[in-house]
Amino acid sequence: MSVVDRPAGPTRRQTSAAAQRGGYVVAAIVNGVLLWLLAVEPGWRAVPFLTEDAAAVVPLVGASLAAGIVANGVYVLVDSPVVRAVGEMVVTGIGLVALVATWRVFPFAFTDPAVDWEYVTRVVLVFAMVGSVVGIVVALVRLVLALARPASAAP
Template sequence: MLKQIERRPSRASRRTGYVFAVMFNAVALYAILVWPGWQQVPFLTSDTEQVLGWVSATLIAGLAVNVVYLLTDPRWLKSLGDLTVTGVGLVAIIRVWQVFPFDFGDPWVPLARIALAIGFFGSIAAMIVQLVVLVADGSRARRR
Protein backbone atom coordinates (compact mmCIF):
# COMPACT_ATOMS: atom_id res chain seq x y z
CA MET A 1 0.00 0.00 0.00
CA LEU A 2 1.35 3.43 -0.93
CA LYS A 3 1.92 5.78 1.91
CA GLN A 4 0.39 9.18 1.36
CA ILE A 5 3.01 11.90 1.36
CA GLU A 6 1.96 14.82 3.47
CA ARG A 7 3.51 18.08 2.43
CA ARG A 8 3.58 21.28 4.38
CA PRO A 9 5.21 24.52 3.40
CA SER A 10 8.68 24.96 4.85
CA ARG A 11 9.00 26.10 8.45
CA ALA A 12 10.37 29.45 7.24
CA SER A 13 7.33 29.97 4.97
CA ARG A 14 4.93 29.06 7.75
CA ARG A 15 6.69 31.39 10.19
CA THR A 16 6.51 34.24 7.67
CA GLY A 17 2.76 33.68 7.38
CA TYR A 18 2.40 33.65 11.16
CA VAL A 19 4.32 36.95 11.46
CA PHE A 20 2.04 38.57 8.87
CA ALA A 21 -1.05 37.22 10.65
CA VAL A 22 0.17 38.61 13.99
CA MET A 23 0.85 41.99 12.38
CA PHE A 24 -2.54 42.08 10.61
CA ASN A 25 -4.47 41.20 13.76
CA ALA A 26 -2.54 43.71 15.87
CA VAL A 27 -2.99 46.52 13.33
CA ALA A 28 -6.70 45.73 12.87
CA LEU A 29 -7.26 45.67 16.62
CA TYR A 30 -5.43 48.98 17.03
CA ALA A 31 -7.34 50.56 14.12
CA ILE A 32 -10.71 49.48 15.51
CA LEU A 33 -10.15 50.30 19.17
CA VAL A 34 -7.62 53.15 19.18
CA TRP A 35 -6.89 55.03 15.98
CA PRO A 36 -8.76 55.99 13.94
CA GLY A 37 -11.39 53.93 15.73
CA TRP A 38 -14.53 52.26 14.44
CA GLN A 39 -16.49 55.51 14.95
CA GLN A 40 -14.67 57.00 11.94
CA VAL A 41 -16.17 54.46 9.54
CA PRO A 42 -19.17 56.27 8.03
CA PHE A 43 -21.39 53.22 7.46
CA LEU A 44 -21.10 51.83 11.01
CA THR A 45 -23.88 52.75 13.41
CA SER A 46 -23.70 53.17 17.18
CA ASP A 47 -24.92 49.54 17.39
CA THR A 48 -21.36 48.55 16.50
CA GLU A 49 -20.58 48.70 20.22
CA GLN A 50 -22.78 45.59 20.62
CA VAL A 51 -20.52 43.51 18.36
CA LEU A 52 -17.15 45.05 19.17
CA GLY A 53 -16.40 42.54 21.92
CA TRP A 54 -16.72 39.52 19.65
CA VAL A 55 -14.91 41.16 16.75
CA SER A 56 -12.08 42.10 19.11
CA ALA A 57 -12.07 38.58 20.61
CA THR A 58 -11.64 37.12 17.13
CA LEU A 59 -8.67 39.38 16.41
CA ILE A 60 -7.10 38.68 19.82
CA ALA A 61 -7.55 34.93 19.37
CA GLY A 62 -5.96 35.10 15.92
CA LEU A 63 -3.07 37.13 17.28
CA ALA A 64 -2.53 34.76 20.21
CA VAL A 65 -2.58 31.50 18.25
CA ASN A 66 -0.22 32.88 15.62
CA VAL A 67 2.25 33.89 18.35
CA VAL A 68 2.05 30.31 19.64
CA TYR A 69 2.54 28.99 16.10
CA LEU A 70 5.74 31.05 15.85
CA LEU A 71 7.09 29.05 18.77
CA THR A 72 5.75 25.65 17.73
CA ASP A 73 3.27 24.49 15.13
CA PRO A 74 2.68 20.75 15.11
CA ARG A 75 -0.28 19.82 12.94
CA TRP A 76 -2.55 18.96 15.85
CA LEU A 77 -1.88 22.30 17.56
CA LYS A 78 -2.41 24.19 14.31
CA SER A 79 -5.76 22.41 13.83
CA LEU A 80 -6.82 23.10 17.41
CA GLY A 81 -5.82 26.76 17.19
CA ASP A 82 -7.54 27.27 13.84
CA LEU A 83 -10.66 25.53 15.15
CA THR A 84 -10.70 27.86 18.16
CA VAL A 85 -10.20 31.06 16.15
CA THR A 86 -12.82 30.03 13.61
CA GLY A 87 -15.26 29.24 16.42
CA VAL A 88 -14.82 32.67 17.97
CA GLY A 89 -15.15 34.22 14.51
CA LEU A 90 -18.37 32.29 13.94
CA VAL A 91 -19.85 33.73 17.12
CA ALA A 92 -18.81 37.21 15.91
CA ILE A 93 -20.51 36.62 12.55
CA ILE A 94 -23.70 35.48 14.26
CA ARG A 95 -23.67 38.55 16.50
CA VAL A 96 -23.04 40.90 13.56
CA TRP A 97 -25.96 39.24 11.72
CA GLN A 98 -28.23 39.76 14.74
CA VAL A 99 -27.27 43.39 15.35
CA PHE A 100 -26.41 44.37 11.76
CA PRO A 101 -24.66 47.63 12.72
CA PHE A 102 -24.44 48.94 9.16
CA ASP A 103 -26.08 51.86 7.40
CA PHE A 104 -25.33 51.13 3.73
CA GLY A 105 -28.57 51.95 2.04
CA ASP A 106 -30.86 49.57 0.18
CA PRO A 107 -28.76 48.15 -2.64
CA TRP A 108 -25.94 47.07 -0.29
CA VAL A 109 -27.89 45.48 2.56
CA PRO A 110 -28.66 42.20 0.74
CA LEU A 111 -25.02 41.95 -0.39
CA ALA A 112 -23.80 42.45 3.17
CA ARG A 113 -26.22 39.76 4.39
CA ILE A 114 -24.98 37.39 1.66
CA ALA A 115 -21.37 38.06 2.68
CA LEU A 116 -22.22 37.28 6.31
CA ALA A 117 -24.01 34.08 5.25
CA ILE A 118 -20.99 33.01 3.21
CA GLY A 119 -18.79 33.68 6.23
CA PHE A 120 -21.16 31.69 8.44
CA PHE A 121 -21.25 28.60 6.24
CA GLY A 122 -17.56 28.91 5.39
CA SER A 123 -16.71 28.98 9.09
CA ILE A 124 -18.78 25.87 9.73
CA ALA A 125 -17.07 24.06 6.85
CA ALA A 126 -13.64 25.15 8.10
CA MET A 127 -14.44 23.95 11.62
CA ILE A 128 -15.51 20.55 10.31
CA VAL A 129 -12.29 20.24 8.29
CA GLN A 130 -10.12 21.25 11.25
CA LEU A 131 -11.95 18.82 13.53
CA VAL A 132 -11.37 15.99 11.04
CA VAL A 133 -7.68 16.92 10.75
CA LEU A 134 -7.36 17.08 14.53
CA VAL A 135 -8.95 13.63 14.99
CA ALA A 136 -6.90 12.14 12.12
CA ASP A 137 -3.66 13.51 13.56
CA GLY A 138 -4.59 12.11 16.97
CA SER A 139 -5.26 8.65 15.59
CA ARG A 140 -2.09 8.78 13.49
CA ALA A 141 -0.06 9.68 16.58
CA ARG A 142 -1.56 6.76 18.55
CA ARG A 143 -0.61 4.28 15.80
CA ARG A 144 3.05 5.30 15.96
Protein backbone atom coordinates (compact mmCIF):
# COMPACT_ATOMS: atom_id res chain seq x y z
CA MET A 1 0.00 0.00 0.00
CA SER A 2 1.45 3.36 -0.98
CA VAL A 3 1.08 6.62 0.92
CA VAL A 4 -1.64 7.65 -1.54
CA ASP A 5 -3.69 4.52 -0.79
CA ARG A 6 -3.72 4.96 3.00
CA PRO A 7 -6.78 6.35 4.77
CA ALA A 8 -6.45 9.94 5.98
CA GLY A 9 -6.83 9.58 9.77
CA PRO A 10 -5.30 7.28 12.33
CA THR A 11 -6.68 3.78 12.41
CA ARG A 12 -7.76 1.99 15.56
CA ARG A 13 -4.41 0.17 15.72
CA GLN A 14 -2.50 3.46 15.44
CA THR A 15 -4.26 4.93 18.49
CA SER A 16 -2.19 4.39 21.61
CA ALA A 17 -3.56 2.39 24.52
CA ALA A 18 -2.93 5.38 26.79
CA ALA A 19 -4.99 7.65 24.54
CA GLN A 20 -7.85 5.14 24.47
CA ARG A 21 -7.80 4.76 28.23
CA GLY A 22 -7.71 8.53 28.59
CA GLY A 23 -10.81 8.73 26.42
CA TYR A 24 -12.57 6.23 28.66
CA VAL A 25 -11.67 8.30 31.72
CA VAL A 26 -12.96 11.48 30.08
CA ALA A 27 -16.21 9.74 29.10
CA ALA A 28 -16.68 8.47 32.65
CA ILE A 29 -16.07 11.96 34.05
CA VAL A 30 -18.55 13.54 31.62
CA ASN A 31 -21.18 10.95 32.56
CA GLY A 32 -20.44 11.60 36.24
CA VAL A 33 -20.91 15.35 35.82
CA LEU A 34 -24.17 14.81 33.93
CA LEU A 35 -25.39 12.41 36.64
CA TRP A 36 -24.50 14.99 39.31
CA LEU A 37 -26.36 17.74 37.41
CA LEU A 38 -29.39 15.48 36.94
CA ALA A 39 -29.67 14.07 40.44
CA VAL A 40 -27.98 16.52 42.80
CA GLU A 41 -27.26 20.06 41.74
CA PRO A 42 -29.13 21.77 40.20
CA GLY A 43 -31.27 18.68 39.63
CA TRP A 44 -33.75 17.90 36.91
CA ARG A 45 -36.43 20.14 38.47
CA ALA A 46 -34.35 23.19 37.49
CA VAL A 47 -35.11 22.53 33.82
CA PRO A 48 -38.09 24.80 33.06
CA PHE A 49 -39.73 22.67 30.37
CA LEU A 50 -39.77 19.42 32.38
CA THR A 51 -42.97 18.52 34.21
CA GLU A 52 -43.29 16.54 37.43
CA ASP A 53 -43.88 13.48 35.21
CA ALA A 54 -40.12 13.53 34.57
CA ALA A 55 -39.73 11.90 37.99
CA ALA A 56 -40.76 8.63 36.31
CA VAL A 57 -37.97 8.91 33.73
CA VAL A 58 -35.10 10.42 35.73
CA PRO A 59 -34.08 7.11 37.40
CA LEU A 60 -33.75 5.47 33.98
CA VAL A 61 -31.67 8.33 32.61
CA GLY A 62 -29.56 8.16 35.76
CA ALA A 63 -29.15 4.40 35.32
CA SER A 64 -27.96 4.95 31.76
CA LEU A 65 -25.38 7.50 32.90
CA ALA A 66 -24.26 5.26 35.78
CA ALA A 67 -23.92 2.31 33.40
CA GLY A 68 -21.73 4.48 31.17
CA ILE A 69 -19.52 5.33 34.14
CA VAL A 70 -19.16 1.67 35.10
CA ALA A 71 -18.56 0.54 31.51
CA ASN A 72 -15.86 3.14 30.92
CA GLY A 73 -14.23 2.20 34.21
CA VAL A 74 -14.15 -1.41 33.09
CA TYR A 75 -12.71 -0.41 29.71
CA VAL A 76 -9.84 1.36 31.49
CA LEU A 77 -9.00 -1.94 33.21
CA VAL A 78 -9.85 -4.39 30.40
CA ASP A 79 -9.70 -2.90 26.91
CA SER A 80 -10.75 -5.82 24.76
CA PRO A 81 -13.16 -5.91 21.81
CA VAL A 82 -15.39 -8.45 23.57
CA VAL A 83 -15.67 -6.39 26.76
CA ARG A 84 -16.32 -3.16 24.82
CA ALA A 85 -18.99 -4.78 22.64
CA VAL A 86 -20.83 -6.21 25.65
CA GLY A 87 -20.51 -2.90 27.50
CA GLU A 88 -21.83 -0.94 24.53
CA MET A 89 -24.82 -3.25 24.21
CA VAL A 90 -25.66 -2.95 27.91
CA VAL A 91 -25.24 0.83 28.10
CA THR A 92 -27.11 1.44 24.85
CA GLY A 93 -29.86 -0.97 25.91
CA ILE A 94 -30.40 0.92 29.16
CA GLY A 95 -30.40 4.19 27.22
CA LEU A 96 -32.99 2.77 24.83
CA VAL A 97 -35.23 1.85 27.78
CA ALA A 98 -34.90 5.44 29.03
CA LEU A 99 -35.76 6.80 25.58
CA VAL A 100 -38.86 4.61 25.27
CA ALA A 101 -39.98 5.67 28.75
CA THR A 102 -39.44 9.31 27.80
CA TRP A 103 -41.56 8.80 24.68
CA ARG A 104 -44.36 7.19 26.69
CA VAL A 105 -44.34 9.63 29.62
CA PHE A 106 -43.39 12.67 27.54
CA PRO A 107 -42.55 14.87 30.54
CA PHE A 108 -42.25 18.11 28.62
CA ALA A 109 -44.29 21.30 28.68
CA PHE A 110 -43.36 23.72 25.92
CA THR A 111 -44.81 27.22 25.98
CA ASP A 112 -43.42 28.74 22.76
CA PRO A 113 -46.28 28.63 20.22
CA ALA A 114 -44.00 29.74 17.38
CA VAL A 115 -42.38 26.29 17.18
CA ASP A 116 -44.05 22.90 17.53
CA TRP A 117 -41.51 21.71 20.12
CA GLU A 118 -43.53 18.59 20.90
CA TYR A 119 -43.16 17.45 17.29
CA VAL A 120 -39.45 18.36 17.20
CA THR A 121 -38.85 16.49 20.46
CA ARG A 122 -40.70 13.41 19.26
CA VAL A 123 -38.66 13.39 16.02
CA VAL A 124 -35.43 13.63 18.02
CA LEU A 125 -36.60 10.78 20.30
CA VAL A 126 -37.37 8.59 17.26
CA PHE A 127 -33.93 9.25 15.77
CA ALA A 128 -32.31 8.49 19.13
CA MET A 129 -34.27 5.22 19.47
CA VAL A 130 -33.42 4.13 15.92
CA GLY A 131 -29.78 5.06 16.49
CA SER A 132 -29.76 3.05 19.71
CA VAL A 133 -31.15 -0.03 17.97
CA VAL A 134 -28.55 0.34 15.23
CA GLY A 135 -25.84 0.76 17.87
CA ILE A 136 -26.93 -2.41 19.65
CA VAL A 137 -26.90 -4.37 16.38
CA VAL A 138 -23.45 -3.01 15.49
CA ALA A 139 -22.12 -3.93 18.94
CA LEU A 140 -23.63 -7.40 18.60
CA VAL A 141 -21.92 -7.90 15.24
CA ARG A 142 -18.64 -6.67 16.72
CA LEU A 143 -19.07 -9.11 19.61
CA VAL A 144 -19.69 -12.04 17.28
CA LEU A 145 -16.70 -11.09 15.13
CA ALA A 146 -14.45 -10.68 18.19
CA LEU A 147 -15.51 -14.05 19.54
CA ALA A 148 -15.00 -15.70 16.16
CA ARG A 149 -11.49 -14.25 15.76
CA PRO A 150 -8.72 -16.56 16.96
CA ALA A 151 -6.94 -15.24 20.07
CA SER A 152 -3.65 -14.89 18.18
CA ALA A 153 -5.30 -12.59 15.58
CA ALA A 154 -6.76 -10.21 18.17
CA PRO A 155 -5.27 -6.68 18.14
